[in-house]
Amino acid sequence: MTALDETGHDVHDAAHGIGDATDTEGDAADDTAHRICRKGEQMWVRVRELHDVHDGGTMLMFGEVADGCLVRIHSRCLYGDVLHSEDCDCGPELDKAMDMIQAEGAGVLIYLEQEGRGHGLIAKARGLRFSELHGVDTFTSYRSLHYSPDCRSYERAAQALRRLVPTAGRPGPQSDGRGLQRVRLLTNNPEKVAAVAATGIAVERIPLITAPRSERARLYMESKRAYRGHLLPDFPTVPAGSDDAERPEPPRPVDLLTDGAPDLMPTGLPERSAETLCGSAERA
Numbered sequence: 001m002t003a004l005d006e007t008g009h010d011v012h013d014a015a016h017g018i019g020d021a022t023d024t025e026g027d028a029a030d031d032t033a034h035r036i037c038r039k040g041e042q043m044w045v046r047v048r049e050l051h052d053v054h055d056g057g058t059m060l061m062f063g064e065v066a067d068g069c070l071v072r073i074h075s076r077c078l079y080g081d082v083l084h085s086e087d088c089d090c091g092p093e094l095d096k097a098m099d100m101i102q103a104e105g106a107g108v109l110i111y112l113e114q115e116g117r118g119h120g121l122i123a124k125a126r127g128l129r130f131s132e133l134h135g136v137d138t139f140t141s142y143r144s145l146h147y148s149p150d151c152r153s154y155e156r157a158a159q160a161l162r163r164l165v166p167t168a169g170r171p172g173p174q175s176d177g178r179g180l181q182r183v184r185l186l187t188n189n190p191e192k193v194a195a196v197a198a199t200g201i202a203v204e205r206i207p208l209i210t211a212p213r214s215e216r217a218r219l220y221m222e223s224k225r226a227y228r229g230h231l232l233p234d235f236p237t238v239p240a241g242s243d244d245a246e247r248p249e250p251p252r253p254v255d256l257l258t259d260g261a262p263d264l265m266p267t268g269l270p271e272r273s274a275e276t277l278c279g280s281a282e283r284a
Helices: 078-082 090-104 121-134 138-144 155-162 190-197 215-228 274-278
Strands: 034-038 041-050 057-062 069-075 107-112 182-186 202-206
Touching: 041 155, 057 155, 069 090, 069 190, 078 090, 090 107, 107 155, 121 138, 138 215, 155 190, 182 190, 190 202
Parallel strands: 069 107, 069 182, 182 202
Antiparallel strands: 034 041, 041 057, 057 107
């Protein structure tokens, strides 16, 4: 359980390098408020930085944030979010979440610097290369390369929501004046729901289902469901498009650790452990 000091802040924040003036979600002056134009419509947005060594990022608050608002906690995916890769569902999830927030005129996006399930882009690229070479999913690739499958934590993001004082309406009857009491969380990931609920916020999960744009994306989504318990439907096979013929064989959910994984290690990569790359294997 998170320990709070007399100001309502995490007493462990200092140890993680967080909690400065740009990280005081409820009290900081709105000197970042400005308008952006998205899909032909204007939105007001305010910005806060979330400082954390492993799970920091940025919180964007659109419109007048109120109890029960839509919230998306999103881990950075350069390929999906920026390059619009069709090999995953990250970009479509973010786009759909923003469409829903924009349609309501308010909501919160927490964008976390958790590329490659917390290991970074280089590790992600190594995992993707391994998957292509050996026809396996990226969770198997990570384990074969001695990375933990997923070392992200959503606790920091959840704490930020708990301290975000609504800017619209009145606090709920159970409010302690410190932040949001209820949110509608746009996610298919039970770990995000659990992290936010652990702070005392009442969470209504709103499914964020997007159809896979390629067979590779479908298999990636299937691996998230199989390995991490994501609440996704069983999508049918995606017919190959005209540009799919040159793609490598899609990854399959095979556990190389029981089938000679060390012999398949790409040359030139040093031995590494999940503990050194992730801080603690238990975080997975």
